[in-house]
Amino acid sequence: MRLFRINTEVFLIVVLIVFSFLSAGCGSSGSSGSGVSEVDSSSITPDTINILSTENLSSDYINPGDSSNVYATVYSANGNTIAGQSVLFTLDNPTLGFITSSAATDGSGVAAATFTARSRTGQVQITATAGTIENDQVFTINIIETAVAKSIELSASPQELIVRGTSTITATVKDAQGALVQNGTTVNFDVENTESGTISVSATTNGGVATATFQASVTPGIATIVASSGTASRTIPVTVSDAPATSIEFDSADPQIIALQGTAGAMISIIKFIVKDSNGDPLSGENVSIQMAGPNGGEYIDPSGDGTPDQIDVSTDAGGIAQVQLVSGTYAGPVTIRATINPSGIPITVQAPVVSIGGGMPSAKWFSLSAGTFNLPGFKYNDEQTLISAYLADRFGNYNVLDGTEVSFACEVGLALFSGEATNVQALVTDGTATVVARTQQPIYSGISAPEDVAPLAWETALQTYVFNTYGVSTGNPRDGVCDILVYTKGEEHYVDGNMNGMYDAGEFFIDTVEEPFIDYNGNGTYDDGTLPLGNPDPQEIYIDAIDDGVWTGKNGQWDSNKFIFGHMPILITGSPIVLFQTVDDGFSIPDGGSQTFKLLVCDRNLNTLTSGSKLSVSKTAGAGTLSGNKSYLYADTNAVGPDAVGQLGLIEYEFILSDSDSGDTDAAEITTVEAKVTWDGVVYTAIITGTVD
Numbered sequence: 001m002r003l004f005r006i007n008t009e010v011f012l013i014v015v016l017i018v019f020s021f022l023s024a025g026c027g028s029s030g031s032s033g034s035g036v037s038e039v040d041s042s043s044i045t046p047d048t049i050n051i052l053s054t055e056n057l058s059s060d061y062i063n064p065g066d067s068s069n070v071y072a073t074v075y076s077a078n079g080n081t082i083a084g085q086s087v088l089f090t091l092d093n094p095t096l097g098f099i100t101s102s103a104a105t106d107g108s109g110v111a112a113a114t115f116t117a118r119s120r121t122g123q124v125q126i127t128a129t130a131g132t133i134e135n136d137q138v139f140t141i142n143i144i145e146t147a148v149a150k151s152i153e154l155s156a157s158p159q160e161l162i163v164r165g166t167s168t169i170t171a172t173v174k175d176a177q178g179a180l181v182q183n184g185t186t187v188n189f190d191v192e193n194t195e196s197g198t199i200s201v202s203a204t205t206n207g208g209v210a211t212a213t214f215q216a217s218v219t220p221g222i223a224t225i226v227a228s229s230g231t232a233s234r235t236i237p238v239t240v241s242d243a244p245a246t247s248i249e250f251d252s253a254d255p256q257i258i259a260l261q262g263t264a265g266a267m268i269s270i271i272k273f274i275v276k277d278s279n280g281d282p283l284s285g286e287n288v289s290i291q292m293a294g295p296n297g298g299e300y301i302d303p304s305g306d307g308t309p310d311q312i313d314v315s316t317d318a319g320g321i322a323q324v325q326l327v328s329g330t331y332a333g334p335v336t337i338r339a340t341i342n343p344s345g346i347p348i349t350v351q352a353p354v355v356s357i358g359g360g361m362p363s364a365k366w367f368s369l370s371a372g373t374f375n376l377p378g379f380k381y382n383d384e385q386t387l388i389s390a391y392l393a394d395r396f397g398n399y400n401v402l403d404g405t406e407v408s409f410a411c412e413v414g415l416a417l418f419s420g421e422a423t424n425v426q427a428l429v430t431d432g433t434a435t436v437v438a439r440t441q442q443p444i445y446s447g448i449s450a451p452e453d454v455a456p457l458a459w460e461t462a463l464q465t466y467v468f469n470t471y472g473v474s475t476g477n478p479r480d481g482v483c484d485i486l487v488y489t490k491g492e493e494h495y496v497d498g499n500m501n502g503m504y505d506a507g508e509f510f511i512d513t514v515e516e517p518f519i520d521y522n523g524n525g526t527y528d529d530g531t532l533p534l535g536n537p538d539p540q541e542i543y544i545d546a547i548d549d550g551v552w553t554g555k556n557g558q559w560d561s562n563k564f565i566f567g568h569m570p571i572l573i574t575g576s577p578i579v580l581f582q583t584v585d586d587g588f589s590i591p592d593g594g595s596q597t598f599k600l601l602v603c604d605r606n607l608n609t610l611t612s613g614s615k616l617s618v619s620k621t622a623g624a625g626t627l628s629g630n631k632s633y634l635y636a637d638t639n640a641v642g643p644d645a646v647g648q649l650g651l652i653e654y655e656f657i658l659s660d661s662d663s664g665d666t667d668a669a670e671i672t673t674v675e676a677k678v679t680w681d682g683v684v685y686t687a688i689i690t691g692t693v694d
Contacts, residue, residue, distance in 0.1 A: 064143055067116045070099065072128035072135070074109050081109020085130050088597065088655055089113045090630035092125040095609065095638035096143055098650025099126065102597070116647070117143045118640055131595060132626040132659050149185060149230035150176040156214070156225065157336075158349060160239040164249050166351045167214045167238050168336050171227040173205055180208025183397030184366060187212075187229040196223035196240055200354075203334075206295070206396055211334050213353040216240040246283065246343040248275045250352045251321060253337075257356045257400050258328045260502075261298065269355050271301075272323040273339040275316045282320025289313050289340045290324050295396075297331025297502055299357060328357045330502025332396035358400035362491035364513050364565040366393035369487055371438075371569055374639035375611045377681065378414055378440030378450075378483075379575030379604065388417070388569055389435040390427075390487045395494065399432030407434035407489040410542070412519050414450035414483040414573045416441040438485060440573065451483040451573055454522040455536045463607060463645040471580045471601045478641045478648055479523055481606040483573050488517040488544065488566035493559055504559050515553040517566035518543035523641075527552050572639045574604040574611055579678045581689040588691030590625060590672075593663030598689060600676050603652035612637035615679040618656055623672025625693040629656035660693050669694040 062068050070089065074082045085105045091097065100113035115126065121143045128135050153172040161167050169189060173181045187210035189199045197217045203210040214225055216238075223238045251272035258269050275286045292301045292310040300309030301324045316322045326335060337352040373386035390407045393399040409417050409425045419427045419436040427434035442450050453476075456464065460477035468474055495510035497503075504510065518527045522538045529552070530540030543552045546564050582599035590596050602616055603609065614635040620627045633654070642648050658674060669692040676687045 062117055062141060062143060064117050064119050064121060067114055068141060070113045070115050070126060070128075072105075072111045072113075072130070074105050074111070074130055081105070083107050083109055085109070085111070086597075087111035087113075088129040088629060088657055090127045090129070090655070091115075091650070092127070092630065092633070093122065093636060094650045095636050095640055096120055096122045096124045097141075098647050101653075101655055115141060117141075118647075120638070120640075127630060129628050129657060131657065132628045132661065134628065149173045149181050149187075149232045151178075152187075152227050152229060152232045152234040154225070154227050154234040154236045156236050156238050158351070159236070160241065161216055161350070162241050162247060162348070163216055163218045163220055165216050165240070166250055166353055167216070168351055168354065169199065169212045169214055169225050169227065169236070169238075171203075171205075171210045171212075171229070171234070173208055173210065173229050173232070181205055181229070183207070184393055184399075185210070185229060187227055190226045190228075192224040192226055192235070193221070195219050196221050196238075199225060204393075204397055204399065206333050206398070211336075211354055213351070214238060215353070246275070246277055246341065246348070248273055248288065248322075248339055248341045248348055248350045250339075250350055253352055253355050256353065257358060258326070260332060260357060260394075261328055261330050267328045269326045270323055271326055271337050271352050271355070272321050273350065273352070274320045275322065275341055276320060282316070282318075284316050284318045284320060286316045286320075286322070286341055287313060288316060288322035289342075290322070291338045291340075292326065292335060293338075294335035295329070295331040295333030295357065297333070297357070298329030299327060299331075299335060300329075301326055301337070303327070326355055331500075332356075332358045332394050332398045356398065356400050358394060358396075358398040361394060361562065362392040362401050362405065362489055362565060363395040363494055364491055364511065365395070365494035366397060366399075367391075367489075367491065367565050367567055369567050369569045371571060371639075373612065374637050375572040375574055375609070376415075376440050377575060377611050378442060378573035379481075380681070382439070382441055384440040386438050386571065387435055388438050388485055388487070389433055390489070390567075392429060392432050392434070392489065392491070395492065395497075401429060401432055405429040405434075405489065407487060409436050409485060409487050410519060410544075411438065411485040412451050412483055412521055412542075413443060413448065414441070414452075415439065415485065415571060417485070434489075438571065449480070451481065452521045452539045453480050454538045455533050459642065459644045459648075463648055466645065466649075467601065467607065470582050470599065472583050473578060473580060473601075475578075475603075476606040478607050481573050481604065481608045482523055482570045482639070482641060484520045484523065485569040485571060486517055486519045486566060487569060488564050490562055491565040492561045493563065493565075495559055504561070508559075510559040512555045512557060512559075513563075513565060514555050515563065516543050516546045517564050518552065520568050523568075523570060527554070570639050570641075572608055572641070574606070574608050576604065576683075577610055577614070577678045577680050577685050578603055578605065579676055579685045579687040581674075581676065581687050584689065584691070588658075588689070589669070590658060590660055590691065590693045592665070592694040593660050594694075595657050595659035596691075598656050598658065598674065600654045600656065600687070601652060602654065602676075602678055607648060607652060608641065609638060609651040610635045610678070610680055614681075616654070616676065618654070618674065618676045620658070621673045621675045621688075623693055624660065624662060624670040625658045625672050626661040627656060627658050627674060630654065631656070658693070 072087045074085045097117040099115040103111040105111045185205040189212040199214045200212040251274045275283045302312040334354040340349045368391040376384040417425045456477035580601045616633040618631045672693045678685045
C-alpha cells in the first residue's frame with residue numbers, strides 16, 4: 001500500500017468494488033461493515049486528500065446486457081469513512097455500457113452506482129472521483145459471453161504417421177459451465193514447428209466437436225498441434241516417421257466439399273490413394289483396406305449392400321492408385337477416409353483430408369450480418385464507405401453452403417449499395433459469405449429525409465426535453481440517424497430434427513419467421529404500414545412482396561423449407577459535432593474550498609455519438625482550481641442507440657468537477673476558464689465556460 005502525503009490532516013481512499021447481478025434483488029447495500037467510524041465530508045477539503053492504492057483490486061466479468069453494482073468507499077487519513085462525500089463515476093468507453101453518473105456516500109462512506117453493459121463484448125475502465133481525487137488503481141469490467149470456449153480436449157488419429165501422411169485432429173470444446181459449445185463455434189488450428197507439416201486453419205463445431213487435418217511434410221519429427229477457441233487452447237504432439245520400404249499416400253479428393261442428398265450440387269467425391277514400393281515407384285495389385293467415419297446420415301463408400309457401408313477392400317491399378325467413391329447422406333458434417341496396407345504383416349495407414357458434406361439450404365438460425373464500420377459521417381459527406389457482409393450456414397452450422405447462392409441487399413435513403421453483380425443488388429456466396437459495399441448518399445431535393453424521420457419514442461422525447469432545458473439546443477431524435485440495411489436470401493426455417501432422420505416431421509419444434517422481408521425504418525422489428533403512431537405516423541416501410549398478393553404477409557404458422565430469410569444491419573449516419581457546456585446563468589462562482597460539477601454535451605444533430613477516431617479533451621486554460629473527471633476520450637466505432645435516455649446520455653454527455661485547490665488563502669477570486677475541444681474530421685470544435693474560483 002502506497003501513501004502520498006501532502007499534509008498530516010486527512011486524506012481519501014477510493015476503492016471500487018463490483019457485484020454483478022442478473023435480476024432485481026441481486027444488489028448489495030454497499031456497506032462493508034468494517035466498524036471504522038465515519039467523518040462528515042464538510043470537515044475536510046479536497047487539497048488535503050490523497051489516494052491510497054489498494055491490494056486485491058481485480059476485474060469483474062459480466063454478460064452483454066447485464067448490470068453490475070459499483071461501490072466507491074471514501075476514507076479519511078486515520079482510516080475513518082467519510083459520509084456525504086459526492087463521488088463522480090466515469091467510463092473510458094461508454095460505447096460498451098453506461099453508469100450512474102454520481103452519488104453521495106452513505107453513513108458507511110460508500111457511494112453506489114450501477115453499470116449496465118451494452119450488446120458488444122470488450123473491456124471498460126471505471127473511474128471514481130471525489131473532489132480532485134481519483135482511484136489510482138485501474139478497475140476494469142470485462143464484458144464477455146459466458147458461452148464462449150473455456151476448455152478444449154484434443155486428440156489425434158493417428159497420433160503416429162509417416163511423412164506426407166495425414167492425421168485427423170479432433171477438438172472437443174466446452175464453455176465455462178462444462179457444457180459443449182454451440183454449433184458453429186470457430187476453432188483455430190496451428191502447427192508450432194511448421195517444418196513438420198501443415199494443418200487446416202480453422203473449423204466450426206458440430207455437437208461441440210471440430211476437426212482439422214494435419215498434413216505431415218517430408219521431415220520426420222514431432223509436430224506440435226495447437227487448437228484454440230475463445231480463451232481456451234490445447235496442444236498435442238503427433239509423431240512423423242520416415243516412410244517404410246513400402247508406403248501408401250493420400251492422392252486426391254475430388255471434390256472436397258459435396259452436397260447433402262436431395263439438394264443441388266455434386267453428391268459424390270472420388271477419394272484416391274497411391275501405394276509405392278521402397279524405390280518410390282507406384283505398386284499395382286496391392287490390396288488396400290479403406291474405412292470411413294462420418295456424421296451417420298446415410299453416407300457410404302461400399303455400395304454392395306453387404307451391411308458394411310463404411311468399409312471396402314480395393315486393389316491398386318497400374319498407376320498404384322486405389323480409389324473409392326464417397327456418396328453423401330442427409331446429414332452435414334466431416335467425413336474421414338483411412339486406407340491401410342499390410343506389407344510383411346505390418347499395417348501402414350494413411351488418412352485422407354476431411355471431406356465435408358454440406359451445401360445444404362441456408363438456415364435462418366445461422367443467418368448473421370456484420371459491418372466494417374457502424375458509424376459514417378453521411379450528413380457531411382457522400383461516398384463514405386463500409387462493407388456489409390452476410391454469413392450463411394446450414395442447419396448443422398456448416399458454412400460451406402453452395403457457392404453461388406444469391407444474397408440480396410436493400411436499404412433506406414441515406415445509403416446506397418454496390419455488389420459488382422450485373423443485375424439488382426445481389427452478392428454471390430463464397431465460403432458461406434456474401435459482401436457488398438454501402439456508401440453514404442444524401443438526396444439533393446429538399447423535403448427528403450435521409451435516413452427516414454421516425455416519430456420519437458417517449459424516451460427520445462424526454463431526452464430532447466432534457467437537452468433543451470440543460471443545454472438550450474433543439475435536436476432531432478437518435479433514431480432519425482439510423483439507416484437500416486435489409487439483407488435477404490432463400491433458405492429454410494430452423495427446426496429440431498428430433499428423430500435425426502434429416503428432414504422435418506410434423507410436430508417437431510421449429511421457429512416461425514415472417515414471409516416477406518421489409519426495411520425497418522423505425523427499428524422496432526415489425527413491419528409498419530404508415531398508420532401508427534396516431535397523429536404522427538412513421539413512414540410506410542418497403543417490403544418484398546414474395547407471395548405477390550399486394551399486401552405484406554407475416555408468419556404462416558408452418559415450417560418452410562424454401563423461403564426468404566432475412567436480417568437487418570443498422571448503420572448510424574451522423575454529422576459534425578455539437579459541443580456545449582451546461583447552461584450556467586452568469587457563469588460560475590466557486591467559494592473558498594468549494595467545488596462545482598459541470599456537464600458537457602458532445603453529439604451530432606440527432607443526439608448520436610461521433611464517428612470513430614474523433615477526440616475530446618477538456619482542460620482548465622486560465623485561473624485557479626483543479627479540474628477532475630475523464631478529461632480525454634477517443635471515440636470508438638459503434639451504432640449503439642439508447643436503449644433509453646440514460647443509455648443515450650452515456651454516449652454523449654460528460655461530467656467534470658472544478659475544485660478550489662488552495663482553500664484558506666486570502667487572495668481575491670480568480671477568473672477561471674474551462675475549455676472543451678473536439679477534433680472531428682481534422683477540424684477542432686470548441687466550447688468554453690468561465691467563472692470565478694476564490
